[in-house]
Amino acid sequence: MLPIERRKEIAQxxxxxxxxxxxxxSEQFDVTEETVRRDLEKLENEGILKRTYGGAVLDNLVSDDLPYTDREKVNMDQKRLIAxxxxxxxDEGETIFIDASTSALEVIKQVDPRIHITVITNSLNAIHQLNQYSHINLIGVGGNLNDQTFSFEGPMTARFIDHYYADKIFFSVKGISKERGLMDSRESLAELKSHMIANSKEVILVIDASKFNRSALIRIIETGAVDTVxxxxxxxxxxxxxxxxxxxxVIIAK
Known part of the structure; x- marks a missing residue:
């Protein structure tokens, strides 16, 4: 197979x-990993994808609000490592906010089951998955359900969030840049995360390599408002x- 044909198939x-x-x-096309990396570099230069550690994602993932079922497939090895x-x-007895990101959900799923915590979230999928964990006291905040993200949004959701105060928030974003700070794709998402952050003692951003040097539509907060990345x-x-x-x-997951 010619390199141009292989890159076309990779793009598909x-x-x-x-x-x-x-x-x-590398296994699928029977070529070396170095050859694949060169292919990905060329496709990145064409604006088709964004290279990440060990792979690549669609270049428009940062701006697009992907369905939850698609987000579950993106960079999950990296997200589990970060989590x-x-x-x-x-810590024992803490109250934790998590947003509707797959990254934040992975964090809670990996908490030591001997540690009893309270989790507050607007994510319907997180509520469904975490309900099986006996060491978690689960609080779901209501509002308008977004059937793409499986999360509750809107003014009512923000008011629910403001009734609570958490020890920590774990959250992710669509992009981070030195010029604009932390960004997300929609105003409603950015607003809810801002409310969670304002009502948390400690702010922890969990973010994989694909989100660095990327921009999105709405600026959430300045990077300096985060305690730990x-x-x-x-x-x-x-x-x-x-x-x-x-x-x-900064903590580097290795």
């Missing part, structure tokens, strides 16, 4: 699956300096 795969892994493509580190920050992204000097200047602790 990522448009269908939303994300790809280097090792899987492994983040879950260790949860947990990511698998290997930060370069400029990002390390940026977080240091913002007073943000």
């Amino acid at each position: 795969i990522i448009k269908k699956e939303k994300a790809v892994r280097v090792n899987q493509l 492994k580190y983040a879950s260790q920050l949860v 947990i990511t698998e992204f290997s930060l370069d000097k400029s990002w390390k300096s940026y977080f240091d200047n913002q007073g943000v602790r």
Whole structure:
């Protein structure tokens, strides 16, 4: 198969699956992983995808509000690795906010079952999945149900959130940049996260490498409002300096 034909097939795969892994493509096309990385680099230059650690995602994922069933497939290995580190920050008896992100849900799923906590969320999927955990006291906030994200949104949801105060919030975003801070795709999502952040003692951002240097429609908060960032992204000097200047602790999941 010619390289141009292989790249065309890779582009078709990522448009269908939303994300790809280097090792899987290497086996599928019977080429080296280095060859796959060069293919992904060319496709990234064409604006088709965004390379991540060990793979790539669709380039429009940051701006698109994907259905939850699609988001569950994107970068889950990285999200589980990040969650492994983040879950260790949860202490006995704490009250935790989580947003409707798959990253935040993974954190709670990995909390030691001997630790009893209260979780407050607007995510219908999180309510469904976490209901089986006996060590979690689960509080769901209502409102208008978004059938794409399986989450409750709107003014009523924000009012529900304002009735509570949490020890920590774990959340994710569509993009983070040094120029604009933390961003999301829709105003309603950004507003709810702002309410959760304002009502939390400690703010923890769980974010995979695909979200760095990306922009989205709505700015949520400045990066300096975050206490801790947990990511698998290997930060370069400029990002390390940026977080240091913002007073943000960074934990690299390895």
